[in-house]
Amino acid sequence: MKRRYPTQDHPLLRLLLTVIAVSVIGLFLLLPLATVFSQALSKGVVAALEALKEPDARSAIWLTLLVAAIAVPLNAVFGVAASWAIAKFDFRGKQFLTTLIDLPFSISPVVSGLIYVLIFGLQGWFGESLRDANIKIIFALPGIVLATVFVTFPFVARELIPLMVDQGRDEEEAATSLGASGWQTFLRVTLPNIKWGLLYGVLLCNARAMGEFGAVSVVSGHIRGLTNTMPLHVEVLYNDYQYVGAFAIASVLALLAIVTLVLKSLLEWHFADEIAATHRH
Amino acid sequence: MEKDLTEFVMSLVVDSVAKNFERFPALNGVSLTVPQGAFLALVGPSGSGKTTLLRILGGLEFPDSGTVRFADINWLEVPARQRRAGFVFQQYALFKHMTVEKNIAFGLTVRPRHERPAKKEIHRRVEELLALVQLEGLGKRYPNQLSGGQRQRVALARALAIEPRMLLLDEPFGALDAKVRKELRVWLRALHEKMGITTVFVTHDQEEAFALADLVAIMNKGRIEQYGTPADVRRSPKTPFVAEFLETGPQRNGLLPPHAVGSHPA
Numbered sequence: 001m002k003r004r005y006p007t008q009d010h011p012l013l014r015l016l017l018t019v020i021a022v023s024v025i026g027l028f029l030l031l032p033l034a035t036v037f038s039q040a041l042s043k044g045v046v047a048a049l050e051a052l053k054e055p056d057a058r059s060a061i062w063l064t065l066l067v068a069a070i071a072v073p074l075n076a077v078f079g080v081a082a083s084w085a086i087a088k089f090d091f092r093g094k095q096f097l098t099t100l101i102d103l104p105f106s107i108s109p110v111v112s113g114l115i116y117v118l119i120f121g122l123q124g125w126f127g128e129s130l131r132d133a134n135i136k137i138i139f140a141l142p143g144i145v146l147a148t149v150f151v152t153f154p155f156v157a158r159e160l161i162p163l164m165v166d167q168g169r170d171e172e173e174a175a176t177s178l179g180a181s182g183w184q185t186f187l188r189v190t191l192p193n194i195k196w197g198l199l200y201g202v203l204l205c206n207a208r209a210m211g212e213f214g215a216v217s218v219v220s221g222h223i224r225g226l227t228n229t230m231p232l233h234v235e236v237l238y239n240d241y242q243y244v245g246a247f248a249i250a251s252v253l254a255l256l257a258i259v260t261l262v263l264k265s266l267l268e269w270h271f272a273d274e275i276a277a278t279h280r281h
Numbered sequence: 282m283e284k285d286l287t288e289f290v291m292s293l294v295v296d297s298v299a300k301n302f303e304r305f306p307a308l309n310g311v312s313l314t315v316p317q318g319a320f321l322a323l324v325g326p327s328g329s330g331k332t333t334l335l336r337i338l339g340g341l342e343f344p345d346s347g348t349v350r351f352a353d354i355n356w357l358e359v360p361a362r363q364r365r366a367g368f369v370f371q372q373y374a375l376f377k378h379m380t381v382e383k384n385i386a387f388g389l390t391v392r393p394r395h396e397r398p399a400k401k402e403i404h405r406r407v408e409e410l411l412a413l414v415q416l417e418g419l420g421k422r423y424p425n426q427l428s429g430g431q432r433q434r435v436a437l438a439r440a441l442a443i444e445p446r447m448l449l450l451d452e453p454f455g456a457l458d459a460k461v462r463k464e465l466r467v468w469l470r471a472l473h474e475k476m477g478i479t480t481v482f483v484t485h486d487q488e489e490a491f492a493l494a495d496l497v498a499i500m501n502k503g504r505i506e507q508y509g510t511p512a513d514v515r516r517s518p519k520t521p522f523v524a525e526f527l528e529t530g531p532q533r534n535g536l537l538p539p540h541a542v543g544s545h546p547a
Contacts, residue, residue: 170374173341174436176361177368178388178443188391192378 036254040247051245052252056225060233061252063144067216067229068209071148075209076202079156084190087164088172101157104150113147113218120146139221144229147215152205159201160194167193199267203260210256292316293338293356293447293479298347299503300333307333308344309503315496318477320470322490325500325526331483332451334500338481339368339449352446367440367478371452373432375424381435382407382420388443410438413472430461437469441476448473448480454489466493487526491515499523 008014040048051057085091086098104112118124120137130137137143171193175185191198213231220227228236230253237246293315300308308330315321323331336342337349340361349356356364376384385407389398398406411417414434424432433453440448453469454462470493473480484490490497491511498508499522506526507519518524 170370170372171376174368174370174374174376174439175387175391177339177341177364177366178391178439179362179365180387180391181362184391188387189376192376 033254036247036250039243040251042247043244047244048248048251051242051248054245056228057233057245057249059225060228060230060249063141063228064210064230066141067144067148068206070145071152071209072202072206074149075152075156075205076198078153079160079201079205080194080198082157083160083164084186086161087167088169088190098161101154101161104153105158109151109212109214110218112150113215116143116146116150116215116219138219139223139227141227143219144216144227147219148209148212151212151215152209155205155208156198156201159197159204163194163197164190196268196271200264203264207257207260211253292351293481294348294350295334295338296348296350298334298337298344298349300330300337300342300344306503308337310347311500311503311505312347313498313505313508315479315481318479319495320473320480320482320493321496321498322482322484322494323498323500324484324487324490325506327485328502329500330503331485331500335449335451335481335483338447339366340364341368365443365446367437367443367445367448369433369436369440369448369450369453371455373424373429373436373456375432375436375439377424379423380420381411381416381422381424381427384424384435385410385420385438385442387439406442410442413441414438415468428461429457430465433457433465437472445478448478450480450482452483452485455484462489469493499526501526 004010009017052061082097082101086094117138119126120130120143121127122131122138124138135142137146171189172185175189180188211231212229213235216229217232217235220229220232222228222232222236224233224236230249234246234249234253237243237249295311295313295315297310297312298308299306299310305328311330311334313321323334325331333342337344338356340359343357376387379387386403389403389406392398397403407420408417411420414437416431416434416438419427419431424435427435433456437453454465457465466489482490482493487499491514494511496509497511497514499506499514501522507514507523514523515527518527
């Protein structure tokens with residue numbers, strides 16, 4: 001009689017679990033994705049491409065890329081700085097800072113957007129002085145960038161803090177005792193040790209930055225061709241019954257996400273040895 | 282008079298050093314003097330403050346009060362990175378993403394440009410150090426491709442590369458098995474004879490301390506209970522703690538049969 005490996009479950013149970021997993025993934029992940037693409041192409045490839053060439057659509061794509069290009073590097077720097085401080089130093093209020101970093105995750109994005117309206121909007125704290133100085137933040141690019149930075153702030157830091165805490169301070173202390181300056185220690189010891197976590201955090205941050213809807217929706221003002229990002233433009237088109245256009249833009253968003261994931265897998269596959277080597281032994 | 286001065290020029294003088302951590306005192310006024318080139322072992326149970334003292338010597342921790350002088354300079358005013366105190370950690374602390382060669386060369390490559398040796402010279406020094414720690418041919422490996430004993434020898438070579446003024450070892454053999462420990466112990470002592478660098482070695486294993494060191498400081502609860510040569514300490518333990526520590530030590534290492542321990546001279 002063939003004996004089961006001690007930790008292996010009953011074949012029926014395994015089959016059941018597999019079926020559940022596959023159908024959940026299929027139903028909730030793959031099917032919607034497929035719908036997006038099929039709706040976009042429902043009137044042919046040409047119609048979908050035409051929808052993307054429309055000036056408002058192009059401006060939305062451009063704005064989204066621009067916002068991500070500003071917000072992601074900022075958050076990468078903030079995230080590294082915050083996790084470096086939390087993981088490598090002891091100071092008062094460290095726990096509080098850690099909680100604060102999680103704040104954007106626990107607040108509704110709409111509220112995050114409203115905060116900026118209350119601060120920088122016309123009726124807000126700085127509203128009048130900003131108007132006098134002729135600086136536009138709300139219903140303009142700076143507001144969209146601010147809201148995006150706020151919402152995507154935790155991604156890099158959350159990825160790096162556990163990693164850096166786990167790695168400890170030994171290597172940094174060793175580098176210091178060998179004569180390295182703080183900057184040299186960071187560049188040559190800390191950064192190489194966290195680069196994969198950092199990359200992962202940056203990719204997640206980027207995906208969210210391009211896809212953010214709620215917070216951006218509040219501060220953007222929905223000016224077509226000017227302050228509409230891709231997710232906002234999808235909504236506008238959808239409400240106008242322009243399904244092909246809406247789903248064409250949605251496809252581009254989905255494609256950007258897929259490219260991000262493929263990129264990450266490729267890097268992981270290519271550098272598998274190095275990733276294994278930088279894990280704690 | 283002249284002679285006395287030169288004798289003292291390079292020695293390490295620790296005077297009433299105290300350090301409190303948030304919840305407990307780590308060091309309660311510790312004083313000791315170490316002659317140039319000596320091998321000192323700080324030995325005591327965990328929490329006795331020995332590692333804290335070592336980290337103060339290395340500039341990784343600062344005392345609340347007290348002074349440390351080395352080579353007749355105020356050692357506490359010298360930043361860690363300028364002390365050239367070769368530090369060896371219990372968990373090796375090798376740079377995981379660098380090869381053995383790069384690890385060893387690190388201390389030389391981070392020097393400011395005008396002090397940095399040429400690439401060829403660095404390479405020569407690395408080869409020399411690899412030979413010294415008996416790891417010839419393993420320079421291209423990564424730390425996770427080495428055994429624990431090999432890793433610790435890389436850590437030692439890395440510390441020696443900066444031509445340290447003192448060598449600080451924090452339970453360097455703590456993570457190794459008994460056999461490798463003993464081998465490395467003999468090897469380390471021989472290395473010390475050859476290099477003559479003032480060395481401070483932290484361990485909780487009194488057998489290891491007594492086998493290695495010229496001087497032992499037995500620590501307990503942030504104080505030095507007794508300081509002297511291994512022979513003196515063994516011959517006349519000053520406090521009940523020292524006597525007990527000397528007695529229970531070997532038993533813990535399985536060298537004495539259980540019936541040899543039992544009654545405390547205290």
